[in-house]
Amino acid sequence: MSTDPLLELLRSKARHTHQELAEMLALSEAEVRARIAAWENDGTILGYHAVVNAELAGDVDVQAFIEVKVTPERGGGFDRLAMRIARFDQVVSCYLASGGYDLMVVVQGADLREVARFVSERLSTLDGVLSTATHFLLKTYKENGFLFEGETGVQRLAVSP
Amino acid sequence: MDYSSIIAKHIASIPRSGIRDFFELVQGRDDVISLGVGEPDFATPWHIREAAIYSLEKGQTSYTSNLGLLSLRKSIAKYVSQFFHVDYVAEKEVLVTVGVSEAIDLALRALLNPGDEVIYHEPCYVSYSPSIVMAYGKPVTVVTKKEDGFSLKPEAVAAAITPRTRMVMLNFPTNPTGACATREDLEGIAKLCIEHNLIVMTDEIYSELRYDGEEHLSIAALPGMRERTILLHGFSKAFAMTGFRLGYACAPQPIIEAMMKIHQYAMLCAPIMSQNAAIEALENGTPSMEKMRDSYHQRRDYVVKRLNDMGIECHTPGGAFYVFPDISKFGLTSKEFAMKLLEQESVAAVPGNAFGECGEGFLRCCYATGFDDLKLAMDKIENFISKL
Numbered sequence: 001m002s003t004d005p006l007l008e009l010l011r012s013k014a015r016h017t018h019q020e021l022a023e024m025l026a027l028s029e030a031e032v033r034a035r036i037a038a039w040e041n042d043g044t045i046l047g048y049h050a051v052v053n054a055e056l057a058g059d060v061d062v063q064a065f066i067e068v069k070v071t072p073e074r075g076g077g078f079d080r081l082a083m084r085i086a087r088f089d090q091v092v093s094c095y096l097a098s099g100g101y102d103l104m105v106v107v108q109g110a111d112l113r114e115v116a117r118f119v120s121e122r123l124s125t126l127d128g129v130l131s132t133a134t135h136f137l138l139k140t141y142k143e144n145g146f147l148f149e150g151e152t153g154v155q156r157l158a159v160s161p
Numbered sequence: 162m163d164y165s166s167i168i169a170k171h172i173a174s175i176p177r178s179g180i181r182d183f184f185e186l187v188q189g190r191d192d193v194i195s196l197g198v199g200e201p202d203f204a205t206p207w208h209i210r211e212a213a214i215y216s217l218e219k220g221q222t223s224y225t226s227n228l229g230l231l232s233l234r235k236s237i238a239k240y241v242s243q244f245f246h247v248d249y250v251a252e253k254e255v256l257v258t259v260g261v262s263e264a265i266d267l268a269l270r271a272l273l274n275p276g277d278e279v280i281y282h283e284p285c286y287v288s289y290s291p292s293i294v295m296a297y298g299k300p301v302t303v304v305t306k307k308e309d310g311f312s313l314k315p316e317a318v319a320a321a322i323t324p325r326t327r328m329v330m331l332n333f334p335t336n337p338t339g340a341c342a343t344r345e346d347l348e349g350i351a352k353l354c355i356e357h358n359l360i361v362m363t364d365e366i367y368s369e370l371r372y373d374g375e376e377h378l379s380i381a382a383l384p385g386m387r388e389r390t391i392l393l394h395g396f397s398k399a400f401a402m403t404g405f406r407l408g409y410a411c412a413p414q415p416i417i418e419a420m421m422k423i424h425q426y427a428m429l430c431a432p433i434m435s436q437n438a439a440i441e442a443l444e445n446g447t448p449s450m451e452k453m454r455d456s457y458h459q460r461r462d463y464v465v466k467r468l469n470d471m472g473i474e475c476h477t478p479g480g481a482f483y484v485f486p487d488i489s490k491f492g493l494t495s496k497e498f499a500m501k502l503l504e505q506e507s508v509a510a511v512p513g514n515a516f517g518e519c520g521e522g523f524l525r526c527c528y529a530t531g532f533d534d535l536k537l538a539m540d541k542i543e544n545f546i547s548k549l
Contacts, residue, residue: 024459159184159197161287
């Protein structure tokens with residue numbers, strides 16, 4: 001949650017036009033444009049993408065969540081190894097987490113074999129990686145705030161007092 | 162059989178609601194973008210719905226105390242104290258009702274003797290005048306004006322007071338105008354009520370939905386007013402819980418006791434699952450409420466600007482989720498304007514005179530509608546007036 005209402009609006013729907021954003025926040029269009037440009041420049045906003053229901057889109061790719069235990073390095077902690085893993089194209093997301101493992105790596109591949117190969121050949125062989133546990137994704141219920149099976153929605157009367 | 166002779170005279174005298182006429186026109190059409198609703202476009206926040214489901218799973222399906230669950234009344238007293246800065250005793254000064262609508266009916270029936278006058282301000286919610294009539298009271302209208310941002314001026318109230326006046330009804334922010342009351346106006350009205358020994362019934366249903374960082378002030382919080390005020394509030398608007406049908410009244414014990422007499426025989430109690438959901442709303446619902454409020458705020462700014470830009474004069478309402486633009490310059494009555502807009506552009510908005518005669522020349526547009534639809538509706542209204 002950000003305290004900036006402009007950033008909040010973009011987070012929920014990046015496709016608002018500058019004009020709409022300006023009207024909703026009582027700012028000028030130029031101001032909206034300038035602030036967004038500044039965020040894009042300083043890396044606050046990294047990019048924009050559609051949240052897609054892969055099943056409806058007919059995607060055949062598979063995704064896996066991989067728990068990775070690693071040996072932290074003196075001086076750098078987990079960062080160097082985590083960034084090394086994150087740079088692979090197959091890695092969709094990579095997080096450092098507390099608990100039973102260190103890194104949660106989300107990997108995407110054309111099929112099970114491709115993901116398995118990436119884990120066995122690229123991930124586990126890295127110096128510092130102690131162990132991995134791979135969990136294949138079976139079904140998505142919610143992603144980035146969007147429910148995949150929508151509710152029926154509010155059925156309001158068209159006119160009410 | 163001649164049914165006209167068997168309907169009670171005071172009920173037969175109540176005219177058909179203007180909203181109902183309009184509703185029947187819209188009904189059955191699925192191509193309509195509706196700005197005609199009086200409720201949030203959000204479903205009840207999930208954590209509140211989940212609390213209702215949980216209570217059902219646990220088998221909590223019985224009657225409750227006539228006054229409502231004590232735990233809910235305690236939550237209400239705490240919330241009212243924090244939000245309105247007025248303290249009530251949960252055990253005897255809070256009554257849980259089936260929406261504010263029931264609470265209005267109870268308060269009027271409990272306090273009015275036949276012929277007692279009740280002052281209320283128009284344009285206003287459609288039930289006020291009929292509810293007064295149904296309680297054998299006499300509605301006395303005070304007109305609020307566009308020039309004053311539809312606020313209620315103490316001078317106008319003073320001019321309406323007679324020896325038969327018993328009560329003043331307030332609703333700020335107001336449905337349908339979104340008008341809010343200033344401290345100065347409320348103090349003036351409070352002074353009159355004390356001078357003339359009047360009871361105030363204040364319908365606070367939109368009080369959380371204040372914009373521009375303004376803090377809401379209830380007349381109940383002014384010095385000397387707690388003892389003569391019935392504060393009515395509910396969950397429908399702030400927590401998007403219209404279908405739960407839950408409200409409450411806070412007032413000195415003798416008044417609550419009198420209202421409870423009617424409630425216990427007419428209603429027994431409010432539904433327990435709604436009461437359980439309401440506890441969750443009051444204890445943990447403020448973040449969800451604030452998120453919805455911020456969203457209404459953005460949409461209000463958008464709609465007000467669009468209407469004014471296209472040449473429809475629209476004041477900026479300080480609260481609720483309605484705008485009440487002035488369409489009189491187009492030479493059509495409110496009803497004609499709304500009907501033509503519906504026929505030609507499939508946009509539904511309620512004619513202003515449905516909220517009192519002085520609403521003639523205005524239109525109520527509810528902006529609690531998805532942003533894309535709102536935008537489309539504004540484009541369609543712009544197209545519509547360009548052909549007038």
